[in-house]
Amino acid sequence: MREWMFLECGECGNRNYRTPKDPKDTNKLDLKKYCKFCRGHRSHKEKRK
Numbered sequence: 001m002r003e004w005m006f007l008e009c010g011e012c013g014n015r016n017y018r019t020p021k022d023p024k025d026t027n028k029l030d031l032k033k034y035c036k037f038c039r040g041h042r043s044h045k046e047k048r049k
């Protein structure tokens, strides 16, 4: 079974990305990704549903 998690922009809080998550992987992701609301690259943090 695949779990999904969201990557939430650290600035505006929008969930811009959704990615499959291995339930056994407990590492918290923190990625620099493009946010179209902030119009730039922002730190995106992992959020579970």
Ligand SMILES: [Zn+2]
Binding pocket: 009, 010, 011, 012, 013, 014, 035, 036, 037, 038, 039, 042
């Ligand atoms: Zn943003």
